[in-house]
Amino acid sequence: MNEKCPNILLILTDQQRIDTMKCYGGTVCQTPNLDLLAEGSIVFDNAYASCPICTPARASLQTGYYPFNVGMQANTYGAHCLIRELPDDPMLLSRQLLKQDYSAGYTGKWHLGHGKEIVETEDFRRYGKKSITFPEFQYNIRSLPTDLGYEGDDFPGHGDGGYEYPEYLHYLEENNLHFETVNTLSGNFDVHTASEVVSPIESTVEFYLTERAIHYIDRFRRRKSPFFFALNFWGPHEPYMAPTKHLDLYRDQQLEPWPNFYDNNENKPSIHKARMANSKDWMAFEPYVKHYYGFMSSIDEQIGRLLDYLKRNDLFDHTTIIFSADHGESLGIHGGLSDKAFFMYEETCRIPLLVKPAGSKQEIRREDRFIGSCDLYSTILELSGVPRETANSRDGRSFVPLLDGESDIDWPDCVVTECSGLENVLFTQRMIRHGNLKYVFNCGDLDELYDLNQDPHEMSNLVANRTYASTLAFMRGKLAEWMNEHQDGLLKLFKRMREV
Numbered sequence: 001m002n003e004k005c006p007n008i009l010l011i012l013t014d015q016q017r018i019d020t021m022k023c024y025g026g027t028v029c030q031t032p033n034l035d036l037l038a039e040g041s042i043v044f045d046n047a048y049a050s051c052p053i054c055t056p057a058r059a060s061l062q063t064g065y066y067p068f069n070v071g072m073q074a075n076t077y078g079a080h081c082l083i084r085e086l087p088d089d090p091m092l093l094s095r096q097l098l099k100q101d102y103s104a105g106y107t108g109k110w111h112l113g114h115g116k117e118i119v120e121t122e123d124f125r126r127y128g129k130k131s132i133t134f135p136e137f138q139y140n141i142r143s144l145p146t147d148l149g150y151e152g153d154d155f156p157g158h159g160d161g162g163y164e165y166p167e168y169l170h171y172l173e174e175n176n177l178h179f180e181t182v183n184t185l186s187g188n189f190d191v192h193t194a195s196e197v198v199s200p201i202e203s204t205v206e207f208y209l210t211e212r213a214i215h216y217i218d219r220f221r222r223r224k225s226p227f228f229f230a231l232n233f234w235g236p237h238e239p240y241m242a243p244t245k246h247l248d249l250y251r252d253q254q255l256e257p258w259p260n261f262y263d264n265n266e267n268k269p270s271i272h273k274a275r276m277a278n279s280k281d282w283m284a285f286e287p288y289v290k291h292y293y294g295f296m297s298s299i300d301e302q303i304g305r306l307l308d309y310l311k312r313n314d315l316f317d318h319t320t321i322i323f324s325a326d327h328g329e330s331l332g333i334h335g336g337l338s339d340k341a342f343f344m345y346e347e348t349c350r351i352p353l354l355v356k357p358a359g360s361k362q363e364i365r366r367e368d369r370f371i372g373s374c375d376l377y378s379t380i381l382e383l384s385g386v387p388r389e390t391a392n393s394r395d396g397r398s399f400v401p402l403l404d405g406e407s408d409i410d411w412p413d414c415v416v417t418e419c420s421g422l423e424n425v426l427f428t429q430r431m432i433r434h435g436n437l438k439y440v441f442n443c444g445d446l447d448e449l450y451d452l453n454q455d456p457h458e459m460s461n462l463v464a465n466r467t468y469a470s471t472l473a474f475m476r477g478k479l480a481e482w483m484n485e486h487q488d489g490l491l492k493l494f495k496r497m498r499e500v
Helices: 032-039 054-063 093-099 116-123 166-174 205-220 270-275 282-312 373-383 466-485 491-498
Strands: 007-014 042-044 103-108 181-185 194-197 227-236 240-243 319-325 353-356 365-367 414-422 425-434 437-442 448-451
Touching (some): 007 282, 032 282, 032 319, 032 353, 054 093, 093 103, 093 373, 166 205, 181 282, 194 282, 205 282, 227 240, 270 425, 282 319, 319 373, 414 466, 437 466, 448 466, 466 491
Parallel strands (some): 007 319, 042 365, 103 227, 194 240
Antiparallel strands (some): 042 353, 319 353, 414 425, 425 437, 437 448
8 A cells, every 4th residue: 555645534523512522621521432533633623614504514525615616605405505416526525536546435424415306306395495496407417425436325415314314224124123212302492303212223323324434445445546435424413313321421410501501692693593592491401412412422432433443454554534523513502592503603613623644653732723624625635645736726725734743834824614594594604713813794783703712602792892993903804815815705795894
């Protein structure tokens, strides 16, 4: 095997808070396998999603572009997703990996294409839009993993946890298994659902996906070329499906409210109410948090199983392992906010990122420079042998030099997260982090400014604080510079509205 081109394993969770992990200060959620992985990894402390919504963030991983440069600014078949199926392109991650003679594999959540048959029979028609004909349908464009060069599994659309796909149901039948849950929680929430899984661990989607990953990696390792494999869990995104053994880790605990739970939201944007739950009682949220933790612990167990497979087959030391999430989760922050989008708090925008390089044993190292979703695309390309100049030709930038410990590299001093709304609510936002400061442009609503050194839980919006007037002007100028550099079409409107 060419040591200059390692195997690459990308493990991606969906909607995972960073405080579920010990290396990010988590004290309750138990993820022993990720803890162990972190001990031999570079831990990135300031990684941010390109967008705190599934489809846009995942489009950035596959294209290296911010969602506004792709046209996928909301979940597929949402009201403001211009592109319904991820366009095939020679610079897609999969196409570039194949060009480097990699075996490229994929399983799990995709959410970058449905295919005509899925949308017309269920997902789209249930919203009543029966008369709309999309150009993707007319030209028979379908963008699932195997359509774009990956070997692996095609799971169209969002997947709702993966529980209804024929492939998973066939796996259960073939192995004489059934999936069973009890004690479903719904309460008075309109976005959170949770259940306890009482059937065997082997019946869970997480176990099934790990089996699929092992299946393909076992095929790839017998070839002469290196491999890239992406394992994409649907969890811990709701529905929070926690197996009994993992829920028992938290069932009898009394969880402390989030440090920012009791926020009266004074001087905060009104758009935040779009995702405000019906209850402001911590006791109403606590059972969901316990299931969320249990779900994450279940995923962690399966990650451990995959890592054990790599070690048994002499692959672990020859594989660069990247662990991250598409975006974070709220779960009651700031007085009952639920799900994501419409607010740019750290819990939803900041993501975990561990990188265990191939080769010699690494000691844990922290990296505090800003990283974005598009940088993952560029980094994977450079690791696979794509020249750095080509890997950096889109919105992202390869952080391979940071993995190599280069300290004098010229690196961007800020990172941006965008959002365009969710479901049927269109709302334009840009968030920029620079140093300890965070500024959020909320188009048509109140902007936000936070000093994270003084206010790490983002309780006090400083946008109207005269003491921070020059700081606000600086951050708006910083965002305008970034928007100009990345050809963000919002720039003209932003400058007009905020007199930058």
